Amino acid sequence: MDPQTMKLLAAGLAIGLGAIGPGIGIGILALGALQAIGRNPEASGQVQTNMFIGIAFAEAIAIYALVVALILLFVVK
Amino acid sequence: MSRRKKIIVGLVVVLALLVLGSLFLRFQLPPVPIAAEPLPGLTIAGVPITNSLLTMLVVDVILVVLAVLATRRMQLVPSGLQNLVEWVVEKLYGLTESMAGKKWAPRFFVIVATIFFYVLVSNWFGLLPGLAAFGFCEAHLEQPHGGEAIEGHAQTQLVPVPGGARLAAPLPAAEVANPPLGCRPGEVLVPIFRSPSTDLNNNLALALISVVMSQVFGVMALGPGYFGKFFNVKGMLQAFRPAPTGERRGCGGALAVFAFGAIQFFVGILEAISEFAKIISFSFRLFGNIFAGEVMLLVLASLVPLVLTLPFLGLEVFVGLIQAFVFFILTLAFFTLATASHAQEHK
Numbered sequence: 401m402d403p404q405t406m407k408l409l410a411a412g413l414a415i416g417l418g419a420i421g422p423g424i425g426i427g428i429l430a431l432g433a434l435q436a437i438g439r440n441p442e443a444s445g446q447v448q449t450n451m452f453i454g455i456a457f458a459e460a461i462a463i464y465a466l467v468v469a470l471i472l473l474f475v476v477k
Numbered sequence: 478m479s480r481r482k483k484i485i486v487g488l489v490v491v492l493a494l495l496v497l498g499s500l501f502l503r504f505q506l507p508p509v510p511i512a513a514e515p516l517p518g519l520t521i522a523g524v525p526i527t528n529s530l531l532t533m534l535v536v537d538v539i540l541v542v543l544a545v546l547a548t549r550r551m552q553l554v555p556s557g558l559q560n561l562v563e564w565v566v567e568k569l570y571g572l573t574e575s576m577a578g579k580k581w582a583p584r585f586f587v588i589v590a591t592i593f594f595y596v597l598v599s600n601w602f603g604l605l606p607g608l609a610a611f612g613f614c615e616a617h618l619e620q621p622h623g624g625e626a627i628e629g630h631a632q633t634q635l636v637p638v639p640g641g642a643r644l645a646a647p648l649p650a651a652e653v654a655n656p657p658l659g660c661r662p663g664e665v666l667v668p669i670f671r672s673p674s675t676d677l678n679n680n681l682a683l684a685l686i687s688v689v690m691s692q693v694f695g696v697m698a699l700g701p702g703y704f705g706k707f708f709n710v711k712g713m714l715q716a717f718r719p720a721p722t723g724e725r726r727g728c729g730g731a732l733a734v735f736a737f738g739a740i741q742f743f744v745g746i747l748e749a750i751s752e753f754a755k756i757i758s759f760s761f762r763l764f765g766n767i768f769a770g771e772v773m774l775l776v777l778a779s780l781v782p783l784v785l786t787l788p789f790l791g792l793e794v795f796v797g798l799i800q801a802f803v804f805f806i807l808t809l810a811f812f813t814l815a816t817a818s819h820a821q822e823h824k
Contacts, residue, residue, distance in 0.1 A: 449572065453810050456803050460758035466765045467757065474511055 411472040418465020425458035491784055498782030506779045507665060509772055513676040514667045517613055528669055529676035536599045536673060569593060569805070577813045581694070585812050588690055592683060593805040596674065600767055600797030603672025604774075604790060612668040614660035674767040674800075677760060684759035687808040688752060695815035703815070707752075709745035712738025755811065759804070766800050 401409075433451035437444045515525035547562040555563050569590050574582040602608075660666060673679040695703040705711065716735035720726050726734065770793045777785045 446575075449576070449806060452803055452806050456758075456762070456807050459762060460754070463758050463761045463765055467761055470511065 407472055407476060411469040414472060415462075415465050415469040418468070419462050422458045422462040425461075426455050429454045429458060494783045495781065498784065502782040503779075506775060509775070511768075513671055513678070516667070516669065517615065527676065528667070528671040529673045529679060532602060532670045533599070533673040533679060535670070536595065536602055539598055539602075540594060566590065572806075573809060576809055577816075581698075581812070581816055584694070585809060588686070589805050589809045589812070592687070592808055593801050596683070596763065596804050597798065597801035599673040599679075600801060601794065602670070603675060603767065603771055604793055604797065606790070608670050609668045610666075611670065612666040614664040615667045616664055672767060672771070674763050675771060677764050680760035680763045681756070683763070683804070684756045687759060687804075687811065688756050691808075691811045691815040692752075694812050698816035699818060707745050707749040709741045710738075712741040714738070759807070763800055763804060766796060770796055 429451060433447050436447045440447075513527035513529035515527050516531065519526040543558075543562070547558045550559075552559065570582070570586055573586045573589060577585050692703075695706075713735055715738055716726070716731045720730070774786060774789060774793060777789055
């Protein structure tokens, strides 16, 4: 395989595999938050805020994968 | 009209749009430059003005005009624009106060609310339909402008420098041969406006403001002792002092306390590293979401014109709002964490 193909493949794999974990994590987070809201609807504001913070932390992992993919695509020659 | 008829009419309209779009509105995917393009012939003191920088100024003007319009004729019972802006600001302030408390809320609010409104307007500005059609024609270069020198620059530096390379993905020759409207073959359109959120430099600046200000607020709240969070030697020193009960520790006891202190020290180092990780995750989160959204709209429009783009445009409006809110709430959370005293937690 020539280097260009490998580069594209590596970038695709980097973001594709890197998004699996955060995807599962965000799913679990939303599950927990929705259950909490369902049991205690008055606390929904507080729960939502904390959910967004948690989602942002989980999403950060996917962003590292995105950074790696972008570096592979545009910086590595 | 019955429900059934409505569905049929809707389907016919969608099909007609599909046929019309694929017959007359087909276009080939333009190159997607990841760094903002410098506008030709515009430099200030040797620094080229990029299209995202220009758009940032436009966004600033929009915000100022909005603020002036909303507060021009202030009424006790607000209506219209004043009502809307007051509602948004009140909600944001309520959230700030519930997270940061009465003492710090006014100081945090000026920064986090400014970030919210700026990010919101710049996210939505990039979604205005037709805006990307205005631009200059420029010869398409697969290689960056300056040749080898700039290429080396781009390799060593992660952040694309303004005026540096236009790092366009290599294109097959057929796509370059089909120029955008009004351009000669082999040329591409450099748009005048580009959402500031799709330029990494802008997001890096916002992230730096957020992280640096959280250190400043931490020092304001806790004094120089704030940095003890990162270089935590207190636990290790504890081993050389007598136990709180007054009796001297044995050799094993002192070692155990020292080992626990060493763990705390390494946790402190990790905390310091996570401060830097925040800069990266802040800037790339906004960049990734907004840039990927705009590229997705382009790809969808080139695949199925008209029909598929509209629902996703609505999705992107929502994503823009959510990202502005996430930037707001995370900055607020980090400010609150920085000002919270560590000693109070253990009491």
